Amino acid sequence: DTAVSQTPKYLVTQMGNDKSIKCEQNLGHDTMYWYKQDSKKFLKIMFSYNNKELIINETVPNRFSPKSPDKAHLNLHINSLELGDSAVYFCASSQKFPTPSSSYEQYFGPGTRLTVT
Amino acid sequence: RKEVEQDPGPFNVPEGATVAFNCTYSNSASQSFFWYRQDCRKEPKLLMSVYSSGNEDGRFTAQLNRASQYISLLIRDSKLSDSATYLCVVPRGRQLTFGSGTQLTVLP
DSSP, rough: OEEEEOSEEEEETTTOOEEEEEEEOOOOOOOEEEEEETOOOEEEEEEETTTTEEOOOSOTTTTTTEEEETEEEEEEEEEEEOOOOOOOEEEESSSSBTTTBBBBOOOEEEEEEEOOO | OOOOEEEEEEEEETTOOEEEEEESSSSTTTOOOEEEEEEETTTTTEEEEEEEEEEEEEEEEEEEETTTEEEEEESSOOGGGEEEEEEEEETTTEEEEEOOOOEEEEEO
């Protein structure tokens, strides 16, 4: 039933470790996203992925790497975790990739709360 | 001006009250706008889309003023279940820019 699912829901790990978050959508959408929501509740786009086209947000450190085995899955791998990576990471999807003249509703997953100690 | 700026809040209102939030945006080329709702420790969910001058859905009314570059959300007859953070969302190119949100608490 769940439209956009993420695993794990909670992730507690130590600095320097490498971890992955998985995301799956069963909506048949073309486009998927990763967002980061920090302690001040700002929701910032990290990556957009439309079929085989990856759009990278230049402010994201290269320790973060998305991987999409197919259109329904978009995983996020994080290398050498830092304290500042602690946040809630949301996966989302939309029917199509936005254009400057049209936007589409985004459906969010439940979030992964990452705590780096 | 920030890309998207919202009323800081928090707004604490009694049940039945009418409350309005404002949001200003800097990108005059934006064509469509959104209000999302985020409950505590949950994911954002679309509340309303705004494509022209405004949109009404039951107790919720969103208005758009392109000349002044602001969007408002009006909630009439507030319910306890309306307590949440309301996020103003403005497209920028191929991305959505989210405001920091306005927290609403409806009190019994």
